[in-house]
């Protein structure tokens with residue numbers, strides 16, 4: 001090992017939109033938390049992404065509820081470049097989940113760019129085979145059409161989805177009311 005840094009600190013960052021967090025996200029978070037002594041789950045503040053269902057604060061709250069049992073996981077948010085955020089935390093590694101081969105192409109470019117920008121490597125965990133088809137987008141689409149997503153998101157996220165439908169009536173996303 002060149003400098004032993006990972007052994008001394010081992011702070012990993014899992015970035016994402018988490019709009020909303022899914023069981024697939026939680027699986028990656030849980031596995032990363034068992035590998036690294038310290039883990040930051042970071043919600044991106046992305047003004048370019050139009051029509052998010054949940055605010056950044058709501059996503060952070062859902063994630064905090066999901067990781068409440070993990071003593072080594074904290075939840076944060078960041079704007080701008082992930083590389084700058086990782087540098088500001090003095091984190092050692094970025095962790096991402098890969099679901100399917102097509103994920104790899106864009107993730108490879110991100111990983112190279114982030115390492116060029118901040119010198120931090122990205123490590124990939126293969127998504128659990130049972131979650132390889134789950135994404136936040138597909139969960140929102142199915143839920144928006146009154147489909148059952150209970151098996152794909154944590155209970156607290158399901159409650160937040162139901163609450164969102166009640167409070168917004170689906171005005172900021174295609175979330176029709178139950179008939």
Ligand code: PNS
Nearest residue numbers: 015016017018044080081082110113114
């Ligand atoms: O959950 P997502 O939407 O797939 O997460 C994408 C995320 C947040 C990891 C990516 O968009 C990101 O890193 N955004 C921050 C802006 C940035 O650093 N862009 C250049 C990446 S090399």
